[in-house]
Amino acid sequence: MNIFRLAGDMTHLISVLVLLLKIYATKSCSGISLKTQELYAIVFVTRYLDLFTDFISLYNTVMKLVFIGSSLAIVWCMRYHRVVRRSYDRELDTFRYWILLGVSFILALVLHEKFTLQEVFWAFSIYLEAVAILPQLVLLQRSGNVDNLAGQYVFFLGAYRAFYILNWIYRYLTEQRFTRWISCVSGLVQTALYADFFYYYFISWKNNAKLQLPA
Amino acid sequence: LSSINGHDEL
Numbered sequence: 001m002n003i004f005r006l007a008g009d010m011t012h013l014i015s016v017l018v019l020l021l022k023i024y025a026t027k028s029c030s031g032i033s034l035k036t037q038e039l040y041a042i043v044f045v046t047r048y049l050d051l052f053t054d055f056i057s058l059y060n061t062v063m064k065l066v067f068i069g070s071s072l073a074i075v076w077c078m079r080y081h082r083v084v085r086r087s088y089d090r091e092l093d094t095f096r097y098w099i100l101l102g103v104s105f106i107l108a109l110v111l112h113e114k115f116t117l118q119e120v121f122w123a124f125s126i127y128l129e130a131v132a133i134l135p136q137l138v139l140l141q142r143s144g145n146v147d148n149l150a151g152q153y154v155f156f157l158g159a160y161r162a163f164y165i166l167n168w169i170y171r172y173l174t175e176q177r178f179t180r181w182i183s184c185v186s187g188l189v190q191t192a193l194y195a196d197f198f199y200y201y202f203i204s205w206k207n208n209a210k211l212q213l214p215a
Numbered sequence: 216l217s218s219i220n221g222h223d224e225l
Binding site: 005009012034050056060063064067088113164180183 | 221222
């Protein structure tokens, strides 16, 4: 464990807690893409298949349970909570995410570390995570100015993967046999997708204006 | 305890 990875995991945790706070405190999920949340639930379930077979550390197991639990709780809230579900922007959140699922799965069948069920699903979850934010970014652009909690959620989510890239560089430099090409390339793609959002987020923060994304 | 499949990251 290095400081970059810890910072990444904490930032990721914050992004999920910010989202849960927004939904719980305001009883509203306006501006949040249910499709992105469902993709993230799939990412965590397919990545942590080793939850019960491999014990790495208490930290690792607890964080896996928190991520799976919180992502499923958010999806449940947005779908079935009688108050929250009314504020879901159903007509704006129309990204055809089956494409993302299909492409990620086909890519995982072709590119993986070992051709085992667990490894193929692990690679699938890595590729899917890289593109899971797309429905949310599209929703932010369609709903124009974002309310700040939705913007913060995306900001922390982007920052977490950027920290992980530093972690991979650090591990590559300090550990001889560390080669995680699937994670590194996918993580770079993921962070690049956030780049334009970061730019507009920074501009709005600098001008102390509401975040306006170009439609 | 390093995990069997080597994925020690979240």
